[in-house]
Amino acid sequence: MDLNYSPEDLAFRDQTRRWFAANTPAHEPRTLDERRAWHRRMYDAGYVGMGWPKEYGGQSATPMQQAIVADEMAHAGAPPTINGLGIGIVGPTIIVHGAEAQKQRYLRKILMADELWCQLYSEPNAGSDLASLKTRAEDAGDHFVVNGQKIWTSGGVIADWGLLLARTDSKVAKHKGISCFLLSMRQPGVEVRPLRQITGSSQFSEVFMTGARAEKADLIGRLGQGWEIAQTTLSYERGGNSLARVTRYASAFYQLVRATKELRRQGRPLVEDPVVRMKIGRIWTELEVQRYAALRVLSALTKGESPGAASSITKLSYSEFEKRYHEIAQEILGPWGQVTVAGPDEFSEVETSSGEPGTWAQAFLWSRAGTIYAGSSEVQKNVIGERVLGLPKEARADRAKV
Amino acid sequence: MDFSFTSDQQLLRNSARAFLDERCKPALARALWDDPRGESEAMWKDMAQLGWLGLALPEAFGGADLGMVETALLLEEMGRAAYPGPYFSTVLAATAIVELGSEAQKRRWLAAIAAGAARGTVALLDGAMDWTPAAVATKAERTAAGWSLTGTKPFVPWAHVADVLAVPARSSEGLSLFLVEPSTPGLTLSPVTGMDLSMRWTNVTLDGVTVPDDAVLGAPGQALPLVEGLLRIGAVGAAAEMLGAARRCLDMAVAYAKVREQFGQPIGSFQAIRHKCAEMLLEVENSHAATYYAAWALDAEAADAEMAASIAKAYVGDAARRVCGEAIQVHGGIGFTWEYDLHLYFKRAKALEVMYGDADWHRELIARRVTA
Incomplete structure (x- = not known):
């Protein structure tokens, strides 16, 4: 056991910190062009697609180096790169399961953010039970015709392409009749309607596919292999970002501490109230435990161990913590926690978990998303129960049939 | 960055597990409840033989000069066995003598402690x-x-x-x-x-x-600095022992949920039980991270060692109480009986929750540091 960073890691962190200190833009990029420009600057410095193999334009970087870059971005308050789903999920899927022509056609444009990607997985009636999805892709000779509806599609409005799961065979067991496609979002058969979230903003959308066209060359893997492919993409990267996430929690935490020194209740600063102090102690305890756990995961990744189903513990842990964190922050801040348009009082402003600036109210609202997206807490607990603890599977109506 | 145990540390854990499984069965703990001393002299001598009593003492006094990580490993296993005896109290007394004792005081006590001839x-x-x-x-x-x-x-x-x-x-x-x-x-x-x-x-x-x-x-x-240091070692050691008790309770709950049948199926197949077990595992794994981070920080004299000790005690104290309590809940009536062993571990976690500063006491220390 040695939780010190190696001299190489420290040197890399130092170099990365200096780069972000010199290059982080003074104000947040707003337009897509500005964001793309920032993305390319980071790409040129070797900070985009770090985990990708060198032969596909990545850096073949170690998990520790990836974690350090993410962490330093959080320290510097650097704007996020774009095309996160493309780089985090679609690219690795093509690298692992795609044909050579697909790699040539798509990978570089994903890295450079020339083409932006979304994920077409969830449907109105296929959420946690994703394998029951109904969108159909029918063989029409030289291409597939896609009909159906997707929902909760992050970045759908700006996406050029989507990684699609669609049913190609309805006569076999539901997991076995699904295939995986690359679908152009820029065609008449695809309509994207933004969905407004409880935060008031629209990061995701509904996607309607009516006679949309998917090329034969854009089938990933074999027909019927879609579920298997989706399972592997879901397990990419969990852990690489957890250190950066804790760093963002911590910088928000210190803003909260500053607020407790400025805000007064019953004639004294909040920070002098023993009840508030207990809450501060409670948040910091849990926050640091998240950091220790992130280091433990990072140590395992560094040794080449794949966390597998245990990554569900990480996801369950941070997303549930984030809700408790913001509930306690709201209790401390009182009405100030509800402010959605930051005024001159700087203590209502904070960085949200998405890395974008907002107010404590928006961060609180966002904290409700983490226990739903990418497999709800309930799904994670099923995975932990069955695959980590080895508890028996539940009797399910749809299992009896297959 | 390596959060895993070395092969020597693994070996120590394995041998501790094997020894305690064999020599420190629940029946022994139960037999000692009515004993005025409450510990086994034979087991104490064997622990000295195994080198446990001198684990963190200088080699000059018959010790192995190991650190808090190794001590925590032993204590975790002791929590898992609900070990009855003065091991940890003796470690704390010996640490005080190592840190500030004169040569004469060290000669008087340390070799005797390592050899199993004195307790503190x-x-x-x-x-x-x-x-x-x-x-x-x-x-x-x-x-x-x-x-x-x-x-x-x-x-x-x-x-x-x-x-x-x-x-x-x-x-x-x-x-x-x-x-x-x-x-x-x-x-x-x-x-x-x-x-x-x-x-x-x-x-x-x-x-x-x-x-x-x-x-x-x-x-x-x-x-003053020494006593504060002993309190930190106490906090981290207690966290390790509570972690062991919690892991034992989790293991027992999961094993029971696999075999106990109601409504024609194992109760572990019901989400109400399975999700509870998943939440217990989450808290046990986080407790592991908190305990060994703090133990390593004490050994490495890391800048955040004091903070980490308080965090370990506050987090694991709450977590172990919940995990052991939920294990009783998973078992139902049998878990509430005197004959079933679950309460040995439940009570060990409860006893240590209030020692070396409870969670609220440590949270105040934490608040003091982060608001300074």
């Missing part, structure tokens, strides 16, 4: 029920013969079997730590019966207890 404890809690070392009210006054100690020390672990007690007391010079032998006139021991019958506490009263000059550890008035 530290009276960390003071009469006003405050763990804060700076608030110790027990008085030390200079006399012709040395020092006279007066005060009360409640809930001292295993004082009734200790050969030496390390007693913090305050004189005009400040806080000092005195080595007191229990037979000294004026010292009264009265046992306290707690929930965990395998964890013995004693109320110690000092009424003008006279000790010689050479009973002081280090220079008079200089013991």
Whole structure:
């Protein structure tokens, strides 16, 4: 056991910190062009697609180096790169399961953010039970015709392409009749309607596919292999970002501490109230435990161990913590926690978990998303129960049939 | 960055697990509940043979010179076995002697402790029920013969079997730590019966207890940092032991949920039970990270070692109570019976929750640091 960073890691962190200190833009990029420009600057410095193999334009970087870059971005308050789903999920899927022509056609444009990607997985009636999805892709000779509806599609409005799961065979067991496609979002058969979230903003959308066209060359893997492919993409990267996430929690935490020194209740600063102090102690305890756990995961990744189903513990842990964190922050801040348009009082402003600036109210609202997206807490607990603890599977109506 | 155990540490854990599984069965713990000493002399001698009693002591005194990570590994296994005996109290007393003791004091006690011939404890809690070392009210006054100690020390672990007690007391010079032998006139021991019958506490009263000059550890008035350090080791050691108890309860709950059938299927197939077990595992794994991070930070003298010790105690104290309690819930009625062993571990976690500062006490320390 040695939780010190190696001299190489420290040197890399130092170099990365200096780069972000010199290059982080003074104000947040707003337009897509500005964001793309920032993305390319980071790409040129070797900070985009770090985990990708060198032969596909990545850096073949170690998990520790990836974690350090993410962490330093959080320290510097650097704007996020774009095309996160493309780089985090679609690219690795093509690298692992795609044909050579697909790699040539798509990978570089994903890295450079020339083409932006979304994920077409969830449907109105296929959420946690994703394998029951109904969108159909029918063989029409030289291409597939896609009909159906997707929902909760992050970045759908700006996406050029989507990684699609669609049913190609309805006569076999539901997991076995699904295939995986690359679908152009820029065609008449695809309509994207933004969905407004409880935060008031629209990061995701509904996607309607009516006679949309998917090329034969854009089938990933074999027909019927879609579920298997989706399972592997879901397990990419969990852990690489957890250190950066804790760093963002911590910088928000210190803003909260500053607020407790400025805000007064019953004639004294909040920070002098023993009840508030207990809450501060409670948040910091849990926050640091998240950091220790992130280091433990990072140590395992560094040794080449794949966390597998245990990554569900990480996801369950941070997303549930984030809700408790913001509930306690709201209790401390009182009405100030509800402010959605930051005024001159700087203590209502904070960085949200998405890395974008907002107010404590928006961060609180966002904290409700983490226990739903990418497999709800309930799904994670099923995975932990069955695959980590080895508890028996539940009797399910749809299992009896297959 | 390596959060995993070395092969030597793995070996230590495996041998501790094997020894305790064989020699420290629940039946032994139960048999000792009615024993006035509450521990097994034979097991103590064997632990000395295995090198556990000198694990963190200097080699010159028969020790292995290992650190807090190794001590925590042993303590985790002891929590898993609900081990009854003065191992950890002796480790704390020995640490005090290693840190501040004179050559003569070290010669007098350390080799005997490593060899299994002496036991010790530290009276960390003071009469006003405050763990804060700076608030110790027990008085030390200079006399012709040395020092006279007066005060009360409640809930001292295993004082009734200790050969030496390390007693913090305050004189005009400040806080000092005195080595007191229990037979000294004026010292009264009265046992306290707690929930965990395998964890013995004693109320110690000092009424003008006279000790010689050479009973002081280090220079008079200089013991505050040492006592604060002992409290941190106590906090991390307790976290390790609570982690072991929690892991045992989780293992028992999961094993039971796989075989116990209701409504024609194992109860572990119901989400109400499965999700509970998943939440328990989450808290156990986070407790592991918190405990060993803190143990490593103490060994490495990391900048955040003090913070990490408080975090480990606060987090694991809450987590272990919940995990052990939920294990009873998963078992249902059988888990509430005296005959079933679950309560041994449930009570061990509960007993340690209040020692070396409870979660609220540590959260105040944490708040003090982050708001400074």
